[in-house]
Amino acid sequence: MIPPAFLHKGLLNVRIVMKFGGTSVAGLDRIRNAAQRVKAEVDAGNQVAVVVSAMAGVTNQLVGWCQELSPMFDAREYDAVVATGEQVTAGLTAIALQTLGVDARSWQGWQVAVETDGQHSKARIQGIDGEELLSRMAQGQVPVMAGFQGIGPDNRITTLGRGGSDTSAVALAAALKAERCDIYTDVDGVYTTDPRIVPGARKLNKITYEEMLELASVGAKVLQTRSVELAMKERVRVQVLSSFQDLPGTMVVDEEEIVEQEIVAGIAYSRDEAKITVRRVPDRPGIAAAIFGPLSDAHINVDMIVQNVSADGTTDMTFTVGKTDFLRAQAVLEEAKKEIGYAEITADQDVSKISVVGVGMRSHAGVAGTMFKTLADEGINIQVISTSEIKVSVLVAAKYTELAVRALHTAYRLDA
């Protein structure tokens, strides 16, 4: 007799990685729920590996303890402390799976091993040895790997930085050559824009890696940027879906997989940036380096940059920085005033960046034009413009954020 699972022809040997985020394992009932979802995939004849985050809130508490003991804590000890959150969830999830009759066992980062560099508290995965896991999966066992953690060259626990469990899952999927990596979270997918602003926002069935990266400001709470970069590099198909609803999610895939490519995939916005203008700088070669060199030295990321047309030998330079760097950026420029030789600095935190994202832009003209016309029709002034191959971003007064997003969502025919 051939056992039933073998009858799922075509599904046999399909490997998936299922990753459950903090809200999906926040408490024993949710862990049981996650275990049920794993069992369903196992029952469907799939080979499944699971990656889990810490229970929601746990990591914050552990981090808080380290910070309270010392703001300058030893990152190696921090790693040993905070990695326990995922260790607990992995063990509990394995028990929950066993209770459902699923053969399962937990794996810590050092057991797998998930090898990382030695950058404690923000380590990068260098390799995952998937052999042992693959051989156990082939025998029907479900490995439950603690996310967010690995082991460094010093034989000590490392962690990958906040949100790192997404990266763990994608890296494991790559190591296991999995068919896809399902990221279970508290939203049911990636939307054309923030549904809180546009109730008619549509869930996307598919999105390209590049678009997902550009939509980070919408998707920040959906997928960690590094995990998307890794998925793109390793060509891992990632699905974002809800652990609380029985619905397909959004597949993040290679561009070739999307046959009917929309020109615009979504509208993103960010209120996290602030605008700084350096007025009346001498319009000479090297002036940009004089301004942005000191900012770079201070590890301040500059996003949008626009240089005005020169008048009487001077020009204005406008750019945006993250709001958390806003005061520090001004201080750096004050200090470099003599070297740069500007007249004054003006600054504005009350701005919002609106972005239109879509790989279709590469082959379709007029996307930027539609954006500018739509905003003009609404009487919204554009302060700064920047573009990439698949994105057009504009800076507008923050009060226009919702209006701009709604108008653009309609203009690009994204409404449901």
Place this chain on the structure above:
Amino acid sequence: MIPPAFLHKGLLNVRIVMKFGGTSVAGLDRIRNAAQRVKAEVDAGNQVAVVVSAMAGVTNQLVGWCQELSPMFDAREYDAVVATGEQVTAGLTAIALQTLGVDARSWQGWQVAVETDGQHSKARIQGIDGEELLSRMAQGQVPVMAGFQGIGPDNRITTLGRGGSDTSAVALAAALKAERCDIYTDVDGVYTTDPRIVPGARKLNKITYEEMLELASVGAKVLQTRSVELAMKERVRVQVLSSFQDLPGTMVVDEEEIVEQEIVAGIAYSRDEAKITVRRVPDRPGIAAAIFGPLSDAHINVDMIVQNVSADGTTDMTFTVGKTDFLRAQAVLEEAKKEIGYAEITADQDVSKISVVGVGMRSHAGVAGTMFKTLADEGINIQVISTSEIKVSVLVAAKYTELAVRALHTAYRLDA
């Protein structure tokens, strides 16, 4: 110039293990306090290794989660989950030490490695590789080892059973050939009896391993029995002392170390036992085996046993079992009634075991006689008597517990 630490002649190269229990690390302030005590020993020129328990309450929560998911949880997963408690404390303690300027690092059981057998959730230590720790200690670093945990032959985390951190500390002290193992707890030592019953109970400066083991019922919350057995076997000098008071504690040492040996070290009592009498069993060879065989098969520990003088071919057999096994023991005997052939079972939970403990008994006669006379003078009836080389125990009605302990404490001149 010779650095100051090298001037502590005689103290140089004195190694100590300092173990902090759950109440001594319950919260960041207490962890800081523990770190101060470690720093004091380091400043005195000692080489120090630290062993920590989980913060009070943490282990119970972790155990509770496992049990709630499955009463029959996989002990390997349980171990992965509960071992995180000590991992967190070890990391936080290392940070607290660093904040005080002490070079410190945490060590998980698998990093040291603390090698154990594969008996998950109740593993026994088989060996500790102390080389790496010794070399770092010689350079002034303080290793902070997570107690209670080790690694099994399956390369998975094992735990040693409740209270196992004491055993971790003693085993580490043995591996490091430490001068002594200081167990910091919430009491300041071992007393001649329970100070709640006898306010004049004295703290013992020294006690022998054998006495400490026999005083377990008094000392149960002071030292885990297995840790004392291990200390005795490995000849590790153990000190029990308070992490909240600056006082010397009680040294648990080899008999030869105690010059002025008291005849009686202390009076212990236990209300955890119950008495069962099997009446009118045939007085024939093999009857004891017929009664205690089934109890043993049911993993029920029998403590005191007394057999009455035979009359008309039958006898009564009285013994004690732990109260938790009381009902089960009676059920086992009911089931074996035909094989044993007794008339009836009588049982009494309202009893207390009073013990007089002291290695001096070996060389001094009259200790038991003093006990019996003292209790008789107080009108306390003795129900069962049992003796070992260094202990005399009697079973009395529970209501006499305090009276008996106080009278004996005075009779053996133990009052302060």
